[in-house]
Amino acid sequence: EWNENGLAGAYRFLTRVWRLVLENSDKINDSDIDFSKISKEDKALIIKLNQTIKKTTDAIEANYHFNTAIAACMELINEVQAYINVPFTSEESAKILGYVLKKIILMLSPFAPHFCDELWELLGETSYLFNEAWPSYDERFLSADDVTIAVQVNGKMRGNFDIAKDSPKDIVEKTALELANVKKHLENMAIVKIIVVPNKIVNIVVKPL
Numbered sequence: 001e002w003n004e005n006g007l008a009g010a011y012r013f014l015t016r017v018w019r020l021v022l023e024n025s026d027k028i029n030d031s032d033i034d035f036s037k038i039s040k041e042d043k044a045l046i047i048k049l050n051q052t053i054k055k056t057t058d059a060i061e062a063n064y065h066f067n068t069a070i071a072a073c074m075e076l077i078n079e080v081q082a083y084i085n086v087p088f089t090s091e092e093s094a095k096i097l098g099y100v101l102k103k104i105i106l107m108l109s110p111f112a113p114h115f116c117d118e119l120w121e122l123l124g125e126t127s128y129l130f131n132e133a134w135p136s137y138d139e140r141f142l143s144a145d146d147v148t149i150a151v152q153v154n155g156k157m158r159g160n161f162d163i164a165k166d167s168p169k170d171i172v173e174k175t176a177l178e179l180a181n182v183k184k185h186l187e188n189m190a191i192v193k194i195i196v197v198p199n200k201i202v203n204i205v206v207k208p209l
Helices: 007-027 040-063 066-084 093-108 113-122 169-177 180-186
Strands: 146-153 156-164 189-197 201-208
Touching: 007 066, 007 093, 007 113, 040 066, 040 093, 066 093, 093 113, 146 169, 146 180, 156 169, 156 180, 169 180, 169 189, 169 201, 180 189, 180 201
Parallel strands: 146 201
Antiparallel strands: 146 156, 189 201
């Protein structure tokens, strides 16, 4: 289905991808990644990449929803932009940046083949993209190990904390109660009950002493 309504938006997106690769090509390290040395920020980007590969592959193969595939790549580009806007947090970060950018180019190549071949060459590759294998996702990196738990006191947000996914309820409660701002709002209060929604929220119900 072809029309000219989306041309300006497509041009802006492709220009953004081009600049992202061009302006960061000198930061890339093509060595193998040591996943035992990656930082929290590195891992978050790797997880987003694998989620995008799965979503893009499913959208193309299962129902030909090309707009869904491109939208997923756009989301990943946003994550990459945020990733490079702060100093690299580990010695593996430069390797991860190159790895992710190359996967993005591969995923966009069915939609903009000549454009992506130019970027592929810009990153030092000598092959043609149509000879490259489609990226596959790693099941280990489809979800984060950590989750952010919100903490409420009588329904009002008083803080949050990161903790391992599916942590025991008593550990979650203890961590919530130790937050400085939560302690402040528990002063002169008696705890009536603590409601824990796994991996999401802790609501502490209190009443005056």
